[in-house]
Amino acid sequence: MWxxxxxxxxxxxxxEAAFDAVEKVFAAMATGDAYNFPVVREAIGHADALYGxxxxxxxxxxxxxxxxxxxxxxxxxxxxxINHQSTVFLFDPDTGRVKAMVGGNLLxxxxxxxxxxxxIKHLSREDAKVIGMIGAGHQAKFQLRTALxxxxxxxxxxxxxxxxxxxxxxxxxxxxxxxxxxVELDGMREADVIITITSSFAATLMADNISPxxxxxxxxTDTVGKQEVDPVLLSKATVFTxxxxxxxxxxxxxxxxxxxxxAEADVYQIGSVINGTHPGRESADQITFFDxxxxxxxxxxxxxxxxxxxxxxGIAIEVEI
Ligand code: NAD
Numbered sequence: 001m002w003x004x005x006x007x008x009x010x011x012x013x014x015x016e017a018a019f020d021a022v023e024k025v026f027a028a029m030a031t032g033d034a035y036n037f038p039v040v041r042e043a044i045g046h047a048d049a050l051y052g053x054x055x056x057x058x059x060x061x062x063x064x065x066x067x068x069x070x071x072x073x074x075x076x077x078x079x080x081x082i083n084h085q086s087t088v089f090l091f092d093p094d095t096g097r098v099k100a101m102v103g104g105n106l107l108x109x110x111x112x113x114x115x116x117x118x119x120i121k122h123l124s125r126e127d128a129k130v131i132g133m134i135g136a137g138h139q140a141k142f143q144l145r146t147a148l149x150x151x152x153x154x155x156x157x158x159x160x161x162x163x164x165x166x167x168x169x170x171x172x173x174x175x176x177x178x179x180x181x182x183v184e185l186d187g188m189r190e191a192d193v194i195i196t197i198t199s200s201f202a203a204t205l206m207a208d209n210i211s212p213x214x215x216x217x218x219x220x221t222d223t224v225g226k227q228e229v230d231p232v233l234l235s236k237a238t239v240f241t242x243x244x245x246x247x248x249x250x251x252x253x254x255x256x257x258x259x260x261x262x263a264e265a266d267v268y269q270i271g272s273v274i275n276g277t278h279p280g281r282e283s284a285d286q287i288t289f290f291d292x293x294x295x296x297x298x299x300x301x302x303x304x305x306x307x308x309x310x311x312x313x314g315i316a317i318e319v320e321i
Pocket of ligand 1: 108112134135136137138139140160161162165197198199200201202204219220221222292293294295
C-alpha cells in the first residue's frame with residue numbers, strides 16, 4: 001500500500017492536475033462509467049463531530065474507494081489543527097486490496113475549486129470579464145484562484161456577510177494582477193460569472209441581483225437546509241450539477257424542487273456538456289447555473305492523480321499490509 005501524507009500534497013498536486021481529474025470524472029459520470037455510492041454522514045455524539053464517507057467507482061479510470069472524514073468544530077481551539085479532516089482510501093478494483101491512503105484536506109479544497117472552474121469553462125460566456133464572489137472564507141480563495149485561470153477576467157467583485165473577511169479574496173485578485181471591488185448584492189449585476197461559497201442557511205443572492213447571460217456556480221450548499229440563492233433564480237436558468245440525486249436532495253436545487261419551481265428533469269449533469277450530449281449554453285443572454293454539491297468520485301480522482309505523481313517522484317511511502 002502507498003501512503004501520501006497530507007504534508008506532501010501541496011508540493012505534488014497542481015490546480016491543473018485537479019482540474020483535469022475532475023473534468024474527466026464528471027464526463028465518466030455522465031456516460032455511466034462512474035458512479036457515486038450513497039453518502040453516509042453521522043453526528044457521532046462525540047466532540048460535536050460530523051463524520052461520514054463519500055465513495056464510488058470509476059470504471060473508466062479504474063478508481064475505487066472512499067473519502068472518510070468530516071467536521072470537528074473544536075479542533076482548532078482544542079488541538080491546533082483544522083476543523084475539516086479527511087483521508088482518502090483507494091482500493092484495487094480487481095482484488096479489493098487497499099492500494100493507497102492519501103491526506104484529503106488540501107485535495108478537498110482543490111477538487112472543489114476544480115468543479116466550479118469546470119463549469120466556468122463549459123458554461124460561461126467566452127467573453128466573460130467580471131467575476132463576482134459571494135463568500136470569502138477558506139474555500140473562496142481556492143475557488144477564485146482556479147476560476148481566474150479559465151477566462152480572461154479583468155476585474156473581481158465581492159460580497160460577504162462578514163465584510164471583514166473580504167481581504168482574503170482581495171489578496172487572490174491582487175496576486176493575479178486584477179482590481180478588486182467590494183460591492184452590495186445588487187452590484188453583482190456587473191458580474192458575468194458568480195461563485196457562491198458560503199455556509200449560509202438562507203438565500204442571500206436574489207434573482208434580480210444578476211444580469212442576463214451570467215453563469216453562476218453555487219458551491220456552498222451540500223447539506224439539507226443550506227441555501228445560498230433565491231430559488232426563483234433556478235427557474236430562470238438552465239441548471240446543471242455534478243450529481244442530480246445530490247443536487248435535488250442536498251444541493252441548492254433542493255429548494256426550487258420542493259417549491260415546485262423546477263422538476264428533477266430540469267437538472268442536467270455537467271458531464272453531458274463535457275461529453276457534448278447536451279449543448280450547454282445556447283445564447284449570450286441565457287443564465288446558466290451549476291449546483292456543485294461535491295461527490296466522492298471527485299475525491300478519488302484527485303487522490304489517484306496525486307498517488308501517481310508521488311510514486312513518480314519517489315515521495316509515496318510503501319508499506320506492507
Ligand atoms: P469558512 O467557514 O471558511 O467560510 C464560510 C463563509 O460563509 C464565509 O464567507 C462566511 O462569511 C460565510 N457565512 C457564514 N455564515 C453565513 C450566513 N449565515 N450567511 C451568508 N454567509 C455566511 O468555510 P469554507 O471552508 O469556505 O466553506 C464554505 C462552504 O462551502 C461550507 O458550507 C462548506 O460546507 C461548503 N463546501 C462545499 C463543497 C462542495 O464540494 N460543494 C466543498 C467544500 C466546502
